[in-house]
Amino acid sequence: MLVPEDKSDPLYLLVVRVRPELLAYFLRRVLSLAEAEDLTQETLLRFVRASYDPSAADAAPKMFRIAKNQWIDFLRAASGGKAGAPPSNAVLSDEALDEAPDPEPLIEVQISDRQDLERVLRAIRMLPRKCRIAFEYSRFDGLSYSEIAETMKISKSAVEKHISEAIKRISQAIEGGPR
């Protein structure tokens, strides 16, 4: 695509340029746009943490290699394996990046314990009514916040508050359970 006029933030310009391709890469592998957005964010975080120069000529290739490694780590975590090597701040060469895990691999969050799942289920069922409806529309039906706002006749910011509140309550339920 064409580079927009506002060149004040090189990282933003890089993300504008590579994000569609990152999303497309992950969308071919996961079931929803939200899942692809999640993995895109993890990829970007790795790039930021590695302190790569977003205006460098090889910034986009680096981002795509990180995405590839991100996906491999995601698969490993999903299958119960360990995600990558210990964190490292070393900036690797392009060639090394092809082979090695990229800097600061993240620990993929997983939940598999039956009791945890039951706690999550209970937490969702106990959400305040509007909060639960908004969350289910978003997480289970894949509706965007605009659609939810239109359907529930509330503002988009109210939808975001409901979803945020739901996430906090589910998170508390996971933390509060026996270990």
Place this chain on the structure above:
Amino acid sequence: MTDERTPPSRPEPKDGATWVARLMSGEATASDHVACARWRSLAAENEADYQKARLAWRSAGAVKQNIRTRPARWRSYGAAAAAALALCVTLLALVPALRPDAPHKRAIAANALEMRSIALRHGDVVALNVNSELSVIENGERTSVLLDRGEAYFSVQPGQRRTFVVEAGAMQVTVTGTAFEVARFEKNAIVAVERGSVQVRVGQAPVRALRGGDRLLITADGNVRALSPIPPELVAAWQDGQLIFMEEPLSLVFERIQLYTPNRIRLAASVNADLLVSATFANEDFASVLDGLDQTLPVSIERSAAGDIQVVAD
């Protein structure tokens, strides 16, 4: 329609849950992603908070099958109607075939800076190039898309009873499970298939079937003609930051790059608009693309003081 160049001021989230909520909104922007990544890398506690929220969000996905799905959409007709509906909804949830499924229409636009990817129902996805607009009507097993202007790429999940139709002016594209691009400009419209097959109807002309790599051009005067096939992986290459023109009429080339500039591009009468040309650009700024076309095509490109672009024959 919202123009994301001037987004309404949204307070930046201060906790992981709100960041996760924003990124998973189905409408997250590049700015959101950048701001979130910076916030997460700012402090260890920010990252811990984000990961906690992310775990909650992912965990909810794991229990999806345990939650009884409600009818796809209900609309608020006031408290009394909602209360009455609640009973119907409970009953109808037990009989999926009878679930009400009101037509749902939404308009989607991409601004001058960012492409957009939008999740539709049934796992379908549409990617919209910059300065492009479409509207979607989802009604039961039928999804109708009206492409108002610009370029859009569709990835449609297979489904035996489903219908997915894209209309762009006089052209109607019907698909089942496939991936393809449709573009509609002032004079030309095109459809290009990446995989699967589509059926294209233009006015009263016989329906044409296209397969992976096939391209069809519809001109302003209603003429329909096949363009040379392209490698399927190059369909909608704009998603990958590339502008690829393969044996395309010069008029179409300039209509396609018109998406990337607010300044009007005009072809002089002396230009052979039907001349088939090829050119490739990757991640270049607009001025470089214009320079490249000026050098490779038999045209000269001139800019007026106001910034308008005039294309004249060499």
